[in-house]
Amino acid sequence: MSEKRAVVLGAAGFIGSHLTDRLLAEGWRVTGMDNFITGTRRNLEHLSREPRFDFVEGDICQPLDAITGRVDAVLDFASPASPIDYLKHPFETLHVGSHGVENALRLAKRAGAVFVLSSTSEVYGDPLEHPQRESYWGNVNPIGPRAVYDEAKRFAEAITVAYRRYEKVDVRIARIFNTYGPRMRLDDGRIVPTFVAQALRGQPITVFGEGTQTRSFCYVDDNVEGIWRLLHARFQDPVNIGNPHEMTVLQFAEAVQRFVGSHCPIVHEPLPEDDPRVRRPDITRAKEVLGWEPRVGFEDGMRRTIAWFRERV
Template identity: 50%
Template sequence: MSRILVTGAAGFLGSHLCESLLEEGHEVIGMDNRVSGQAANLDNILYHERFTYHDHDVTKFIHVDGNLDVVLHLASLASPVFYREHSIKTLKVGALGTHKTLGLAKKKDATYLFTSTSEVYGDPEVNPQPEDYRGNVDPYGPRSCYDESKRYGESLVRAYRDEHDLDVRVARIFNTYGSRMRLDDGRVIPNFMKQALTGQDLTVYGDGSQTRSFCYVDDMIDGLLALLESDIETPVNLGNPDERSIQELAEVVIDVTGSDSGITHESLPPQDPEVRQPDITKARSELNWKPDIQLRDGLQQSMGFFEQKI
């Protein structure tokens, strides 16, 4: 049994990861300040005998009593709505929060896992994106607070690995969906599910030809655990390479929900990436991991959650 700190524990991915770690028999310390996370996400485990929760801002000094075997830094404002509203806080979590959690891992001699993002590739000119692609990112653009916070975080992780011999992992997470996503966070699947389930037309920005690749949350958690258990200290793409246009996604959501909704088109936001697809060759070969749940199946499994939240 390991003793594990998870930051961002009340978030979409963090809460699922905490549950999986508890199921594996670990002791889990969850930490969140609930700027975007929700306490209800922890209802299933809040009183678990091997789980403790700390309401804390990771940009401040972090103290954890006793030993720690692993630090998993998931805290982040990952949704467009939240990182645009809290751009400075987003940068501080990526910079100060990563620094504080790395310092804690160094002090405790713990393995450290940083959840980065496909946004480090920006608006890619290479598709699919392998880990050695350096990206096409605007450091002063409308998405830069999130993109650059993660790029800086990766660099800081690398520095701690090189200067302090810290055992590190870096997951570049592509679009992920499932239960516990916030309906108001601006991401496309919650938007579409809410609109379809309430009979509203689905809003597609631009002509809908832009692509994304969607990974179901259970697959993503399996990927994160596989990476943690590996000895790979360089970034690894985690995502589903099943690339879909946003127009196609809208049609699948309407079909899965049995909705009578139509599709409307609005102007494309500035610097919205045209394509996004992970090259997961490295994850397949070195982690023996690949996603198993198809888009339609994952949407069907998620629908009950979204219905309950509406």
């Protein structure tokens, strides 16, 4: 059997670059694409002499006609994902979740490839169900500041399912919860790099509100393992990929202080509009369909992540 080939859209991003590494490690050829709005060239530098990797700089909101030949899988990880990024690039976020996803789906249809959509726990909005199951329809403000991301991803799921139903594309939908690890940008505004960078610099850790809102954190290696298994599963409905271990934001800030060995104070700032009060995945489906659950413990994952950030602060 000849070598399989994957196209990873958003390959220079945090998860996209780790996923590219995994595919290469499994013996695949990989074509990466990114326009570097939020991805960084640094994330792919280690692949500069990898013969099974090639890169196309481009925007998936434009037709993907430059990608030709055999394609076995199209994995769409091309979107701003942090509030700072999608509020800075609102139209790009909306476009990549609509025009971009459809262009990726058209490529998958043309090539007869499996299509994997990186969706998000944000499709659940500020959830009224806890923990969140894939059957939950969500509680999203369609005109709030976060809507450019939330609704783009909800539309992305809708068009992906439409291509499954009407165009017979073989699709996968990963609803990704908070993921952390090496290669996150220090300035991307998400809780892990923000708190870690503040602690390493001896700055106050900024907690929004009272810090009673909850989050769940999945180490990137576990995330990629879940996506790898989803790619190979014959299952076309959404699957939560995340860690069900839940903690408050204040507890997370205190853990960062402890891991870094910092005595920097914790300060409180006003809670952003539509900030979710709770977030924890129900991963029953992932366990049953993929045989997957997170393996990397929180302390182990954070120490690996902090070590990576420490060299870059």
